[in-house]
Amino acid sequence: MNLATLLAEREAEGRPVRVGMIGAGKFGTMFLAQAERQRGLHIVGVCDLNPAAARSNFDLVGWDAARYGADSLDHAAKNGTTHVGDDWQALVAHPAVEIVIECTGNPMAAVTHILTAFRMGKHVINVTVEADAFVGPGFGVKAREAGVIYSMAYGDQPALAADLVDWARTCGFSVVAAGRGHKWLPHYRQSTPDTVWDHWGLTQEQAERGRLNPKMFNAFLDGSKPAIESAAIANVCGLDAPSEGLVFPPGSIDDIPTLARPRSEGGVLERKGMVEVISCLREDGSQIPFDIRKGVWVCFEADTEYLKNCFEEYKVVTDPSGRYMCESRRWHLIGLELAYSVASIGIRGEPTGVATEFRGDVAAISKRALKAGEVLDGEGGYTVSGGLRPAATSVAGGYLPLGLAHNVKLRRDVAEGAAVTWDDVEIDETTDAYRLRKEVESLAATTDAA
The missing domain is CATH 3.40.50.720 (NAD(P)-binding Rossmann-like Domain)
Structure with a gap:
């Protein structure tokens, strides 16, 4: 300190x-x-x-x-x-x-x-x-x-979330889930730089005053940046990615202990030890008070009766069972x-977060039906968005990572909502980024085999 x-x-x-x-x-x-x-x-x-x-x-x-x-x-x-x-x-x-x-x-x-x-x-x-x-x-x-x-x-939110996870584990708590907040509705997945400011809640004049890049901000809105940051959190904290991608359940900060618990107990998680993103909007688009849109959170468990009693005695907000609690930081200042x-x-001599495992990956997902010969324009653009997937699923499926989906030409058509694969694109195999990615995939294959 x-x-x-x-x-x-x-x-x-x-x-x-x-x-x-x-x-x-x-x-x-x-x-x-x-x-x-x-x-x-x-x-x-x-x-x-x-x-x-x-x-x-x-x-x-x-x-x-x-x-x-x-x-x-x-x-x-x-x-x-x-x-x-x-x-x-x-x-x-x-x-x-x-x-x-x-x-x-x-x-x-x-x-x-x-x-x-x-x-x-x-x-x-x-x-x-x-x-x-x-x-x-x-x-x-x-x-x-x-x-x-x-x-x-x-x-940035991944380092701040990792800090919360480290705090919880250092205190001896079992971490059930961690993640960030977001403004999310399903149709945002198709947002482009032309539509971003209306969805984001800024005027064109405000965006220009702040010298804001519409493509970059659209990467937040269309789900790409939440997927990217969730992958980073997963790989730093040793947490798993949802098998079908982020759920984006709507809720306030006080709702997180109820949402971020296993489905078998009434939450949205496939199991304990996952990353997820909480939306600040209800399904009808209305704003949820006391939201976590700009912040990060960690959900942890009272896995003994004594800890559960402590939660009760100190009047902390928990899920209905009294077992799950969250700590959050509502804002990040970039x-x-x-x-x-x-x-x-x-x-x-200490990093503020470094990946030690390969658990989460971000695949390039088509925003619309794409035709052979089209050129992908990367995150926040008009052609693809990012979808979080377990790294093992992504590697096994040959999914093209979103980070390499910029200025690459399609060899064949890709259906709307489908993951773009290595076989779908013409890729420059001489770049540092491509070579390091293949090393990471080999590392993941070796880890899985072990």
Whole structure:
């Protein structure tokens, strides 16, 4: 509980935690807004495909131009300022950079950036959870081999959910389920960037003011991002994915103990030890009060009479049986919280979440009937959305992971609602992302065989 104190000590000693960030979009800009006021943290460099846009985002959050105006990484490292450029390889290789933050949102590029950082002996915080969803266990293996730390990003829901699960297990509770909230109705699955703001609850003007990317936000709405983040939670926490995908039961925070229990006891889970997403909307579209739309939760069990009595004595909210309880965090602040990961790695040498198993996977599911020759446009687009599946089912079925379903051409027709398979597409087998994915699938096959 003393990371802020330890960061301040690092500042006083003249040895701040030094980071480099690749990508300066919404998440990265939110981090910049907080890093500007954080002692003990030095952003040596920021790399973006559009440096001018990155500089504009520095201005947007109130940085003095002199602070991000270093003309080289060397000068930035020497003077405590920040260099903005477009050479990510130079940033990753620079000796002053201890931690690389991958913040592009492009899963294909993210895999290359992360593996390169490992080879350079750098710790990595991966904001691009889309990559973690399909090769997260591989990142964990590669980081250990390189002797560095790989971590999910605190502020994003998977790391926050993993924190709650860790809290529950550290306290000695049996975890029954964990997950996040969402705004969900079944027809959102077909949402596209053209319809996202009406469903999301923002005007076009609000979206433009916030420089919000409609394709990225549509990935949340159409179920892709909840599937991606649920896969990450499953693989970090050792929980299972539902066999037919997420159920999205509607409920308030106080309803979670009743919903997140096995079906045999009146809940929605196939069994104990699952991930799930709770919707803030009833089936008729009406809003549920005291919702968990922007937060995370863990459901745990009083598996002795004494624990059940304690729940009763302290008047906590449980399911009707009195056995199941949840702890939650109603809000997450995205990039505004990312410094917690930086401090955890830079000071304690601990990740804020890393996949150790391959239990959940996200398949590309067609939004409509697709024709041979069409090009898939990835998460949040017009052609596919993400569906959470058990990793064993996904690998056995040859499902194409959503993270690799961008800019690939279909070889044959795919029916609406069907999982796209490797055989359905023309895929570039030379990419780092493809090769690491195949290593992860081999690892899963070996684990199943054992």
